[in-house]
Amino acid sequence: MTAANRPPLPIDQAPPRPGRLILLVDASAAQRRLLARMLRRGGYEVIEAEGARQALQLCESRPPDLVLADWSMPDMTGPEFCAAFRRLPRSNYGYVVLLTSGADARTITEGIEAGADDFLTKPVAPQELLARMAAGERILRIEEELRASNTQLRQALAQLSETQAAMERDLREARKLQQGLVRARSGRFGGIEISLLLRPAGHIGGDLVGFFPIGEDRVGLYALDVSGHGVTAALLTAQLSVHLSGTSDQNIALRGALGPEDAGPAALACFFNTMMLEEMNTDTYFTMIYAELNHATGHVRMVQAGHPHPALQRADGTVTHLGQGGMPIGVFERPIFDEIDVTLAPGDRLLIASDGITEATTPNGRQLGNDGLEAVMRTNAFLNGHSFLESMAWSVSEYCRGERQDDMSAVLVEYRGTGQVIRLDDDR
Incomplete structure (x- = not known):
């Protein structure tokens, strides 16, 4: 066969790259x-x-x-x-x-x-x-x-690593700012001592605790837990802290915006519920306990809005869980909140804990619950103030084997007017 009539060589449908x-x-x-x-x-x-x-x-x-x-x-x-x-x-x-x-x-x-x-x-x-x-x-x-x-992935991972590092720095600073929202971790009012615990599960969280004086013989104290975690929850807690700060021109409970003085703590919960529904375009809600304590008489008026039940431990060691629960704030237009009246006696303590404590879960799914919290309180009954709170936080972390998924916060109110220490009942 000559070159003139030789058939052309077949070429693959995808031609080779020039220069191969x-x-x-x-x-x-x-x-x-x-x-x-x-x-x-x-x-x-x-x-x-x-x-x-x-x-x-x-x-x-x-x-x-x-x-x-x-x-x-x-x-x-x-x-x-x-x-x-x-x-x-x-x-x-x-x-x-x-x-x-x-x-x-x-x-x-x-x-x-x-x-x-x-x-x-x-x-x-x-x-x-x-x-x-x-x-x-x-x-x-x-x-x-x-x-x-792979080259693009490496470049993207490098950029992601830089972005993550920047976010970590920002979150560390945000944690410092959020911790700064709790201006005082403890306070003494007459025979009453108040101690606070605030421990986010991550860099920042949605829990907030605090207290502020109201007049000569009363003090307001609060514990709230915003739904979810992260930046959204932290931003809402920051805004709520403004309304609960110690300055009279910002604090809702101090500036007379809640109506007559005898309106009680429930008026604050109603104010926040209206604010959440009318002024905030968000699906976020929060639970709260707000209490007004007369440190001269030991009388406490409080409102429970979906927050875990406060635990009252009497001087003899017995523990009672207060309240019926109430509805969260920011969900219903006409919510029902639970109002609680109780009087502390010397040697009593009142613990208001978030669900990050009561709902702490073991690796096999068992929650601490109110019974577990009561056991923790009895075990640590000989401790006071921050020592008690730190020991409780350690017990909760041990219970869930260090895999804590939620923020922990608590307000501890102790009536130490007589200098008595809460003791355990030997029969229990």
């Missing part, structure tokens, strides 16, 4: 010329080597994309060449095809173990040669796309 380089390794000059002509017609750039060592030197100076090497070379076998080729430093993958006189199972196994990707049996048909090169092209394109994707 093939290294052709064969001791026979005639065989190299034949194969090189086929490959160049297929659109490849070809460099030639008559032996394995010359080929390896070319790979170091000009790394090829694909390699077509004879199994039998004067200075090295095909598998030996493959193993040496794989040891060369490369920035990308090199696809290796070995030319064999007959590829049996042993030959294929030996070549694959040495690093060969494909095999061609001599004599080589042009169509099969270009088809095998096209298959190698697809592998190389996939490898290049994966490498590009």
Whole structure:
């Protein structure tokens, strides 16, 4: 057949990338010329080597994309060449095809173990040669796309790491600011001592506790828990703290915005409920206990709005959980809140704890609950103030094996007017 009537060589549907380089390794000059002509017609750039060592030197100076090497070379076998080729430093993958006189199972196994990707049996048909090169092209394109994707992923991870580090710094500062919302961690009013615990589960949380003086013989104290966690909850607690701060021009309970003085703590819960529904465009709500304590008489008036039941521990060690629960703030237009009246006697203590304490859960799903809290109170009855709160926090963390998922907060009110220490009842 003459060159004029020879049919054109078939080209793979996906043409090779311009500049794709093939290294052709064969001791026979005639065989190299034949194969090189086929490959160049297929659109490849070809460099030639008559032996394995010359080929390896070319790979170091000009790394090829694909390699077509004879199994039998004067200075090295095909598998030996493959193993040496794989040891060369490369920035990308090199696809290796070995030319064999007959590829049996042993030959294929030996070549694959040495690093060969494909095999061609001599004599080589042009169509099969270009088809095998096209298959190698697809592998190389996939490898290049994966490498590009990995590069993009590394860049994205680096940017994400920088962003996360910046967020961590911001959250640490936000934690300091949020902790600063609790201006005083303890206070003494006559015979009454108040101690506070605020411990977010993460950097920032949605719990808030505090107290402020009202006149000469009364003090207001509060504990609230915003639904959810993170920035949204923290922002709402910050806004609520403004309304409960100690300055009379901002504190709702001090500036006369709740109506007559005898309106009681429930008026504050109603004010917040209206504010949440009418002024805030959010699905967030919160639970709260707000109490007004007469530190001269020990009388406490409080409102419970969905918050866990306050625990009253009398001087004899008995514990009573107060209240019926009430509804959360910011959910219903006409909520029902529970109003509680109780009088503390010397030696009594009142604990207002968040659900991060009562709902602390063991790894197998068992909650601490009111009974567990009562046990903690009895165990730590000989402690007072912050020592009691820290011991309680440690007990809760141990209960849930350090896997605490919610914020912990508490207000501890102790009537220590007579200097008595709460004691355990030996019969209990």
